[in-house]
Amino acid sequence: MSLLKFIFLAIVGVLLFSYGMGIQTCIGTCQLFPNCDAVCKERGYLIGYCIDNSDCCCGKEHEE
16 A cells, blocks of 8 residues: 555656646757756756756746
């Protein structure tokens, strides 16, 4: 039963995170932007992260 609760919480967490990252833009490679998070925040995004250590992508809250 606890495994089922864990799986449910993981699914809810992923859904909430993906909703919060509703607008995502990849601005270049992580080699070009080694401090991806700081560059994205300077550009007005909430977070920046490297996908597979390849692409620097920025995300902001879902706009309604």
